Amino acid sequence: MSGVVPTAPEQPAGEMxxxxxxPDPRPxxxxxxNSHFLPGPPGTAxxxxxxxxxxxxxxxxxxxxxxxxxxxxxxxxxxxxxxxxGKYPMPNQSVPITWMPGPTPMANCPPGLEYLVQLDNxxxxxxxxxxxxxxxxxxxxxxxxxNNSDQMVYIVTEDTDDFTRNAYRTLRPFVLRVTDCMxxxxxxxxxxxxxxCCCFCCPSARQELEVQCPPGVTIGFVAEHWNLCRAVYxxxxxKKENVMRVRGPCSTYGCGSDSVFEVxxxxxxxxxxxxxxxxxxxxxxxxxxxxxxIHFPLDLDVKMKAMIFGxxxxxxxxxxERSPPQRSR
Numbered sequence: 001m002s003g004v005v006p007t008a009p010e011q012p013a014g015e016m017x018x019x020x021x022x023p024d025p026r027p028x029x030x031x032x033x034n035s036h037f038l039p040g041p042p043g044t045a046x047x048x049x050x051x052x053x054x055x056x057x058x059x060x061x062x063x064x065x066x067x068x069x070x071x072x073x074x075x076x077x078x079x080x081x082x083x084x085x086g087k088y089p090m091p092n093q094s095v096p097i098t099w100m101p102g103p104t105p106m107a108n109c110p111p112g113l114e115y116l117v118q119l120d121n122x123x124x125x126x127x128x129x130x131x132x133x134x135x136x137x138x139x140x141x142x143x144x145x146x147n148n149s150d151q152m153v154y155i156v157t158e159d160t161d162d163f164t165r166n167a168y169r170t171l172r173p174f175v176l177r178v179t180d181c182m183x184x185x186x187x188x189x190x191x192x193x194x195x196x197c198c199c200f201c202c203p204s205a206r207q208e209l210e211v212q213c214p215p216g217v218t219i220g221f222v223a224e225h226w227n228l229c230r231a232v233y234x235x236x237x238x239k240k241e242n243v244m245r246v247r248g249p250c251s252t253y254g255c256g257s258d259s260v261f262e263v264x265x266x267x268x269x270x271x272x273x274x275x276x277x278x279x280x281x282x283x284x285x286x287x288x289x290x291x292x293x294i295h296f297p298l299d300l301d302v303k304m305k306a307m308i309f310g311x312x313x314x315x316x317x318x319x320x321e322r323s324p325p326q327r328s329r
Contacts, residue, residue, distance in 0.1 A: 099181040100151040109302050110213045112178075112186025115153050116305045122147060124156075124292035124312055138165040141321075143313075145178075154178050154186075156313070168193070170321045176313055177215075188215040189310050191317070207318060211310040219303045222246075222311045224318075231261065231319065235307045242266055243304065246275070246311055248319075261315060263296070263308055272296065275312050277320060290320050 103114035116122075127142040145154035159175045171193070178187035190210045209222040218238045225232040231248030245268065248261045256279060263273040273296035280291055292312050296305050 098151050100147055100149075100153050102181060110186075110217070110219065110306075112180055112184065113213060113302045113306055115180070116309070117302050119147055119153070119305075120296060120298040122153060122294050122309070124290075124294065124316075126290045126316070128289040138169065140165070141176075152181070154180060170317060174317070185215055187211065187213040187306065187310075189313060191314065207314060209310055209314040211307055213303075213306055220307045220310075222307065222314050224314075231315070233311060233314070235263075235304070235311060237303075243307075244272060246308075246315075248315070259319075261311075263311075272300070273308055275308065275315060277315070290316055292316070 100115060103118060105111065106114050106117060109117060123146045125144045125146065127144070129139050131137065132139055140158040140160060141156075142158070143156040144152060145156060147153055156176050156178050159177055160172060164172050173193040174191050176189040177185050178189070180186050188211075190212070192208065192210075194207055206226065207224040210218060211220050211222070213219050220238055220243075221236040221240055223234050223236060223240075225234060230250050231246075233246040233248075234242045235244040235246065237243055243266070245264050245266060246261050247264060247268075249259055251259075258279050259277040261275040261277075262271060263275065264271055273294070276293040276295070278291040278293060280289065294308060294312055296308050
């Protein structure tokens with residue numbers, strides 16, 4: 001019949017799948033494969049396409065493994081390199097802190113001071129606050145307390161309102177809160193306001209620091225003594241009875257060298273320990289980033305260790321605390 005176009009006889013579907021296509025004459029053409037491949041039971045391996053000896057070119061994946069599309073082909077290995085969670089800190093994650101192992105509770109030792117029982121030397125590192133230098137706004141001081149193994153022992157944070165800090169500056173009354181690795185406040189140090197306009201020999205003008213451990217229970221005081229040439233303090237127990245003395249250098253500024261405050265017995269003969277303000281070069285001269293080394297005997301009463309520890313902060317505020325310069329209006 002005219003107008004009827006002859007068609008090729010239909011072949012079974014199975015025979016069409018068994019037919020292999022002729023290799024593409026273009027050597028640079030990518031291999032043909034079904035981009036909408038659905039995962040199914042594993043079949044027979046397909047030989048690599050003609051023109052690509054040894055496998056597929058870079059950037060193509062095999063139809064036998066449709067579940068993964070590699071971003072790149074690894075060189076010299078069969079497994080892709082993957083990101084390991086936890087190995088690299090994310091931008092919103094803080095750097096992990098290594099804490100000193102927590103000791104067991106001890107008898108006749110205030111809770112939280114068990115760390116000091118095991119130590120004869122601690123480092124007090126003040127945080128550098130660039131905001132103070134840029135804005136001339138006094139912020140709360142923060143300190144890290146570490147041992148010789150660079151393990152964190154305590155964190156000390158100042159708790160003073162903005163008005164008091166910026167109105168009274170270095171003469172401000174303050175409260176320092178000492179916390180351990182569990183975030184518990186194990187010690188509190190308080191400095192009341194003392195008017196310095198009076199005569200220096202007047203008791204009401206002398207600086208004083210009260211140490212409480214645990215908070216609310218006073219274990220001692222650090223009291224300033226008037227001296228014409230050097231810094232002198234007495235470390236007292238809870239009854240305000242003198243136990244030890246702290247004797248500072250003639251020049252407390254210590255430009256270019258360390259400032260050593262010796263902790264001595266009441267008679268001044270025995271040397272018990274020391275509080276050393278380390279010189280950190282230009283950072284010590286221009287910014288509040290002090291570094292103190294505190295030394296005391298290992299077998300010293302733990303409450304007296306805490307009192308020497310507290311004396312360090314009164315010394316810091318009186319001689320090494322620098323308020324940002326106020327802008328002239």
